[in-house]
Amino acid sequence: MPRVLEKAKILETQREAEGIHRLVLYAPRIVPTARPGQFVMIRVASEGSDPLLSRPFSFHRLHKDDGLFEILLRVVGTGTRILSQRPPGSTLDVVGPLGRGFTPPSGPGETVALVAGGIGIAPLWALLDELTAKTHKNHRDQLYVFYGARTRTELVPLSPLKRLGVSLVVSTDDGSAGEQATVVEALARRHETGMVPLDRLYACGSLPMQVSLARWASGRGILVEMSLESMMACGIGACLGCALPAVDPEDPQAERYVHVCTDGPVFDPGRIRWDKIQPVMARPLTSASPSGL
Ligand SMILES: Cc1cc2nc3c(=O)[nH]c(=O)nc-3n(C[C@H](O)[C@H](O)[C@H](O)COP(=O)(O)OP(=O)(O)OC[C@H]3O[C@@H](n4cnc5c(N)ncnc54)[C@H](O)[C@@H]3O)c2cc1C
Numbered sequence: 122m123p124r125v126l127e128k129a130k131i132l133e134t135q136r137e138a139e140g141i142h143r144l145v146l147y148a149p150r151i152v153p154t155a156r157p158g159q160f161v162m163i164r165v166a167s168e169g170s171d172p173l174l175s176r177p178f179s180f181h182r183l184h185k186d187d188g189l190f191e192i193l194l195r196v197v198g199t200g201t202r203i204l205s206q207r208p209p210g211s212t213l214d215v216v217g218p219l220g221r222g223f224t225p226p227s228g229p230g231e232t233v234a235l236v237a238g239g240i241g242i243a244p245l246w247a248l249l250d251e252l253t254a255k256t257h258k259n260h261r262d263q264l265y266v267f268y269g270a271r272t273r274t275e276l277v278p279l280s281p282l283k284r285l286g287v288s289l290v291v292s293t294d295d296g297s298a299g300e301q302a303t304v305v306e307a308l309a310r311r312h313e314t315g316m317v318p319l320d321r322l323y324a325c326g327s328l329p330m331q332v333s334l335a336r337w338a339s340g341r342g343i344l345v346e347m348s349l350e351s352m353m354a355c356g357i358g359a360c361l362g363c364a365l366p367a368v369d370p371e372d373p374q375a376e377r378y379v380h381v382c383t384d385g386p387v388f389d390p391g392r393i394r395w396d397k398i399q400p401v402m403a404r405p406l407t408s409a410s411p412s413g414l
C-alpha cells in the first residue's frame with residue numbers, strides 16, 4: 122500500500138465525551154487506499170518542537186467519496202491536548218495509511234462481534250461502517266457491538282450506533298450506563314448462555330481488556346483480531362520502538378518480536394506473548410467474576 126505525506130486540513134472538531142474529541146480531516150491522497158484498522162502518524166507540533174515526534178491515530182471513520190477521514194482522540198498528554206485544541210481551518214502533517222488493517226469476514230453467514238473498550242471504539246467504528254454497508258438492514262442485528270467504558274461520561278454518543286440497527290450492548294465498570302460489567306464480562310455472559318453465538322471477534326481497548334479477551338477467546342474456536350497499541354516514534358518500521366514479544370510458530374522456545382507499526386496494529390492475539398508484556402496480567406483466573414475472567 123502506498124503511504125503518502127499530506128497536509129491535511131481540519132474541517133471540523135467536536136468534543137464527544139469527557140476528554141474525547143473528534144477531528145474531521147480532508148486528506149484526499151491518503152483516504153482512497155485507507156482501510157479500517159490502519160492508522161496515520163500526525164505531526165502535532167504547530168510551532169517549536171514540542172512534542173518532537175508524530176503521534177499515531179487510527180482511522181475512526183472513512184468518507185472515501187469526500188476524501189475525508191475522522192480521528193477520535195483521548196487526551197492523555199501534551200500531543201493529544203494540542204491536537205484537541207487545533208481549530209478548524211488549520212493543517213496537520215499526516216503520513217498514511219500505515220500498518221495492516223482488519224481482515225473482513227469471509228462471508229455473510231458469519232456472526233460477528235466488535236468489542237470496544239473506551240477509546241478502542243475509534244478503529245472499530247470504521248470497520249462497523251464497512252460491515253453495515255455490506256449487510257442488509259434486516260440482518261444487522263446479527264452484528265454485535267459490545268462497547269464498554271469506565272463510566273457514562275466517557276462513552277461517546279450512542280445514538281449514531283443505535284441508528285445503524287446493530288445489536289448494541291453497553292457496559293460500564295461503575296454501572297452508570299448499560300450493565301455493570303467490563304466489556305469482556307458482558308460479551309462472555311451472552312456467549313456462554315448461548316445468546317450470542319460467535320464466529321469472529323474484532324477488538325480494541327486497554328491492555329488489561331485485551332489480555333482478558335485474548336485469554337477468554339483462546340480455545341473457543343472464535344477468530345479474533347485485535348488492534349494493539351505500542352509506543353511509536355516512526356510508524357514505518359525504522360526505529361524498532363514498537364516491538365512486542367511474539368510467538369515464533371516454527372520454534373516455541375525462540376524469542377521473536379513483531380512490530381506493531383508494520384506487522385500490525387491488527388493481530389491475531391494468539392501470536393502475542395502477553396505474559397512477557399505484563400507478567401502481572403498472567404495471574405491465574407479468579408472466581409471473582411461470573412465469567413471467570
Ligand atoms: C496504532 C495506534 C493507533 C492509535 N489510535 C488512537 C486513536 O485512534 N485514538 C487515540 O486517542 N489514541 C490512539 N492511539 C494512542 C495515541 O497515539 C497516544 O495516546 C498518543 O500518542 C499520546 O500522545 P501524547 O503526546 O498526548 O502523550 P504523551 O505525553 O506522549 O504520553 C502521555 C501518556 O500516554 C501514554 N502513551 C503515549 N502513547 C501511547 C500509546 N501509543 N499507547 C499507550 N499509551 C501511550 C504514555 O506512556 C504516557 O503515560 C493509538 C496508538 C497506536 C500505536
Ligand code: FES
Nearest residue numbers: 356358360361382
Ligand atoms: S514505530 Fe518505529 S519501528 Fe514501529
